[in-house]
Amino acid sequence: MQKFLPLFPLNLVVYPMEALNLHIFEPRYRELINECLDNGNTFGIPTFMDGKLPGFGTEVKITALSKRFDDGRMDIKTEGVRTFRIIDFQNPVHQKMYAGGVLEMLPEAEIRPTVMIGLVERVKVLYRLLEEENTFDINKAQPYSYQIAHKIGLTLEEEYQLLKMPTEAERQGFLIQHLERVISVLQEVEKTKERIRMNGHFKNLDPLNF
Template sequence: MSEYLPLFPLNIVVYPGEKLNLHIFEPRYKQLVLDCIMNEKNFGIPTYIQNGVGQYGTEVEILGIEKKYENGEMDIRSKGIRVFKVIKFERTAPGRLYAGGKVEEVVYKNDEDIITKTKIRACMQQLYDALGLKSLSLDLKEDFTSFEIAHQLGLNLEQEYALLQMQRESDRQEAILQHLENILPIVLETERLKERVKLNGHFKSLTPPEF
């Protein structure tokens, strides 16, 4: 079933459950935020990608206005609710300054694979240790989902957007594991290279080989 949403295209990917802080400064989006608050309505953030508004995005709920400025700008707190597909995009909603569009909800299937999840956890811990980010490793929840870790994997915008479109958790897990298995050897080798560079010029205590 489709519905009409105010739309705020941005060159980011927002996932369901994600907290998002935004500074609102353009007149059209100041109007959007005020309309949403007045009418108790959510808005959508379709991903702006490859010089255009993408078909997929996330419905966002405004949690509150953190700060208002004299010029009308504001800082808002928001949260991703659910993913949608844009059926019809309008550059300006009827009678408004901001964009709008007809959207339909994307239904996801939670069919996670525990073995793949265990492999992902191990790879992430290796990655964080190599990068000196052990605090991130410690903060990793036992019951994490693909969307909860997606921004912590070094994915580019296109890869994050591809994850958003995958309707099965198992498919997202496979994509994440493949990405980690691809980048982990590169990161580990880069860290080893940094150590070798640091040692260059230092006095070395080496054991000669036996002949």
């Protein structure tokens, strides 16, 4: 399915069902958001990376206008709907200040897909090593891969790569590989910290037979 949406490029990745708070201050985006508020329309946030739009992004809906300032600035709450690929980019849209584009809307994410046990266990290990609380919920109405993607050390490029993946199984496999690398590094750091802590302490060493 194709549709036209106004576009709000940002240097980040938004995932379906993700909550995102935005402060709107540029005149072109004030125009865009005001039109969406007036008409109940959605808009697109394509990822802007390395000085260009590589092509994928997420349709978002406005869930609340949190605050409107006297000078026209706004604080809004949004939520990701579904991913898209840009087919035709227009900057600006005719007689508008903002950009827009014809988009190929990609299949909606599964609501409660099966979560690989290996992924859940690796997330637990990572958060134990980081000494942080793990509050992710495999029963939440958002794919587990999207829940954790911003919170396990992915680069922007890796987050974008995840956005392009069509299935939850593919995304989870990608994250397992990433976590294996990250956990290995952190475990080595912990070993190094322990060696540093032991340096200078009295040690009970076994005699060597030679």
